Amino acid sequence: MNETIKRCTRCLLPGSYPGIKFNKKGVCNFCLEFKQRSLLGEELFLEKIKSKIRDKFDCLVGISGGKDSCYVAYLAKERFNLRVLAVCYDFPFLCELARKNVKNVCDTLKIDLIIKKSKRNVEYNLLQNHLMSTAATGTSWGQCLFCHYGIDAILYNVAKENKIPFILSGVTNSELWWNPGNRIVMLLKRIKKLGLIEKAKFIYYQLKAYFCLVNQRREFKLPSNSCFNAYKKPKKPLNGPEFVNVFDYIKWDHKIIEDTLVERTGWVKPDRSLSWRYDCILEPMLDYTYKREFGISSAGLYLSALIRSGQIERDEALEIIGQNEDEEYLRKAAQHVFNYLEIPLRSQNAFFNAQ
Numbered sequence: 001m002n003e004t005i006k007r008c009t010r011c012l013l014p015g016s017y018p019g020i021k022f023n024k025k026g027v028c029n030f031c032l033e034f035k036q037r038s039l040l041g042e043e044l045f046l047e048k049i050k051s052k053i054r055d056k057f058d059c060l061v062g063i064s065g066g067k068d069s070c071y072v073a074y075l076a077k078e079r080f081n082l083r084v085l086a087v088c089y090d091f092p093f094l095c096e097l098a099r100k101n102v103k104n105v106c107d108t109l110k111i112d113l114i115i116k117k118s119k120r121n122v123e124y125n126l127l128q129n130h131l132m133s134t135a136a137t138g139t140s141w142g143q144c145l146f147c148h149y150g151i152d153a154i155l156y157n158v159a160k161e162n163k164i165p166f167i168l169s170g171v172t173n174s175e176l177w178w179n180p181g182n183r184i185v186m187l188l189k190r191i192k193k194l195g196l197i198e199k200a201k202f203i204y205y206q207l208k209a210y211f212c213l214v215n216q217r218r219e220f221k222l223p224s225n226s227c228f229n230a231y232k233k234p235k236k237p238l239n240g241p242e243f244v245n246v247f248d249y250i251k252w253d254h255k256i257i258e259d260t261l262v263e264r265t266g267w268v269k270p271d272r273s274l275s276w277r278y279d280c281i282l283e284p285m286l287d288y289t290y291k292r293e294f295g296i297s298s299a300g301l302y303l304s305a306l307i308r309s310g311q312i313e314r315d316e317a318l319e320i321i322g323q324n325e326d327e328e329y330l331r332k333a334a335q336h337v338f339n340y341l342e343i344p345l346r347s348q349n350a351f352f353n354a355q
């Protein structure tokens with residue numbers, strides 16, 4: 001498959017990607033506009049950490065079991081000799097291997113670990129209602145809202161309680177560049193096309209999902225963010241602990257990261273071609289909807305960014321995407337999520353058959 005897709009000759013973006021243009025050599029505008037970022041360096045990182053008074057811990061690390069967050073924990077503890085506290089937001093979609101990796105890494109590196117879980121499985125109810133609501137639109141836009149908020153709120157509160165001035169994160173540039181358009185606008189367009197009963201269903205289940213989001217915000221409070229403004233991107237409170245992205249300072253190299261973690265921390269590599277975001281079982285829903293909507297999965301977008309920054313060869317990325325974007329594979333992965341959330345077959349079919 002994918003033989004007939006016109007792709008950028010440098011990355012993997014297809015001609016169907018929103019806002020794409022190709023030059024005469026078939027190179028896309030995203031590749032042409034890409035600029036390699038320069039790093040701030042280790043010295044500045046340490047200078048920053050030392051700039052504030054610390055109590056028992058120098059920094060807090062949010063850890064999910066994924067390779068980037070585990071590597072940040074490793075760097076903080078082993079390379080920089082910092083006193084690290086780790087916190088894991090254990091929601092019901094974290095895969096078992098991720099949970100094991102969190103434990104392995106913290107045990108091996110002797111890092112204190114706090115695990116935070118919601119009281120009444122609010123995330124499961126949320127996603128069940130959210131997917132029931134959006135099924136007929138053929139998308140799942142909004143599925144990640146709870147996680148973005150939950151992580152920020154939990155990190156903020158744990159840092160505050162333990163008087164930790166810095167929260168280290170490991171978000172890479174490769175995850176931040178894409179913005180295929182406003183997804184709320186796209187979703188609203190889809191809803192317009194639905195019949196009356198489907199529209200009513202959307203509102204009914206979305207209202208239930210909304211109250212789950214409100215409940216999550218009530219349980220994990222983040223100052224200066226209203227519980228009821230639950231679709232809004234969380235704002236980081238001023239004067240609180242500072243979020244520091246370690247990969248603004250230190251080089252990110254996926255091969256070095258994986259090898260180091262396996263050799264030094266007991267981290268276990270997932271049994272698949274791409275270890276990115278293996279930790280959340282909801283990710284295939286995104287891959288499926290991105291592929292259908294924009295002609296490329298979120299994994300493909302990520303790989304495209306890796307090619308641009310020289311982290312992976314295009315041929316290798318093409319091979320990985322071939323496995324990851326196989327229609328049957330993506331459909332099964334999405335079905336698995338639906339079944340786990342006990343979404344009735346009728347809604348599942350509405351999702352897969354949506355135009």
Ligand SMILES: [Zn+2]
Binds near residue numbers: 009010
């Ligand atoms: Zn390109």
